[in-house]
Amino acid sequence: MKQKVLFEELTPEEFRIRLAEAPIAYLPLGTLEWHGEHLPLGSDSVQPSSFFQELAIQVGGIVMPALFLGPDKMEVVNDVEYYGKDRGNNFEDEKQRYDKQILAGSVYWIPDSLFISLLESILKQLKRQGFKILVAHGHGPSTRIVMDHSELWEAKYGIKIFHLWGSENDDWNGFMYDHAAMLETSVVMKYRPDLVHMENLSPNPDIWPLGVRGYDPRFYASLEKGNEIVNIQMNRIVTKLKEALKK
Numbered sequence: 001m002k003q004k005v006l007f008e009e010l011t012p013e014e015f016r017i018r019l020a021e022a023p024i025a026y027l028p029l030g031t032l033e034w035h036g037e038h039l040p041l042g043s044d045s046v047q048p049s050s051f052f053q054e055l056a057i058q059v060g061g062i063v064m065p066a067l068f069l070g071p072d073k074m075e076v077v078n079d080v081e082y083y084g085k086d087r088g089n090n091f092e093d094e095k096q097r098y099d100k101q102i103l104a105g106s107v108y109w110i111p112d113s114l115f116i117s118l119l120e121s122i123l124k125q126l127k128r129q130g131f132k133i134l135v136a137h138g139h140g141p142s143t144r145i146v147m148d149h150s151e152l153w154e155a156k157y158g159i160k161i162f163h164l165w166g167s168e169n170d171d172w173n174g175f176m177y178d179h180a181a182m183l184e185t186s187v188v189m190k191y192r193p194d195l196v197h198m199e200n201l202s203p204n205p206d207i208w209p210l211g212v213r214g215y216d217p218r219f220y221a222s223l224e225k226g227n228e229i230v231n232i233q234m235n236r237i238v239t240k241l242k243e244a245l246k247k
C-alpha cells in the first residue's frame with residue numbers, strides 16, 4: 001500500500017509514527033491565481049503539493065494542505081485594486097506588455113503583514129507538536145517572505161526552514177521560478193497533464209500569452225523539461241533534508 005503522507009488523512013497514531021520517524025512538515029505556498037489561459041488557477045498549489053508528496057515518501061515527513069492566500073505587489077488606480085499580474089504594464093519586453101486588468105480567477109491576495117502572522121501561527125503550532133523542519137515553497141512572493149524570515153523564525157521557533165530555490169540552483173531550471181511560462185507549465189505537465197490546455201493559447205508566435213512571464217511555454221514547455229526540473233530539485237532537497245535529520 002502507498003504510504004500516507006497527507007496531514008489531513010492521518011490518524012493520530014499514524015501522525016505520531018511519521019513525526020517520530022522524520023519531524024518534517026511540508027507547506028505548499030499556493031494561490032488561486034491567473035496562470036495564463038492554458039494552466040489551472042491552482043497551479044501554485046498543484047506543483048509544490050505534488051512534489052512534496054513524492055519527497056515525503058523518500059525522506060519522511062507530513063504534507064500540509066496548500067495555502068491559497070499569499071502576498072503580492074498591488075496598485076490601486078481609480079479605486080480599483082490590481083494584484084500581481086493584474087498590474088500588467090511592468091514588463092521590460094515590449095511584446096509581453098498589456099493593460100492593467102482584473103485577470104480572471106485571481107483570488108489570493110493578502111497583505112505581507114497578514115501572511116507573516118499566518119506563517120508565525122503555523123510555526124508556533126508545528127513547534128508545539130514537535131516538528132523540527134519546515135519545507136515551504138510555492139508562489140514567488142510567498143516563498144520570498146519565508147526566505148527573508150528564515151533566520152528569525154529558526155531562532156524563534158527552533159524549526160529549520162528550507163525552500164526549493166538556492167544559490168546552487170540554476171534559475172532557468174528552477175522550481176516555480178517563472179510565471180506560467182516554460183518552468184511552471186512543464187511541472188504541471190508532469191504532475192497533472194489533464195489540467196494543461198495548450199490549445200487555449202494562440203498558435204501565432206507574435207501574440208504573447210497574456211500574463212505569462214519567462215520562456216514562451218508554447219515552444220519550450222514539455223514533460224521532459226518537467227522531469228528535469230523536478231529531478232534537479234529532488235536530488236538537492238533530499239540531500240539537504242537527510243543531512244538536517246542527522247543533526
Ligand SMILES: [Zn+2]
Pocket residue numbers: 035043044139176178179180184
Ligand atoms: Zn505560479
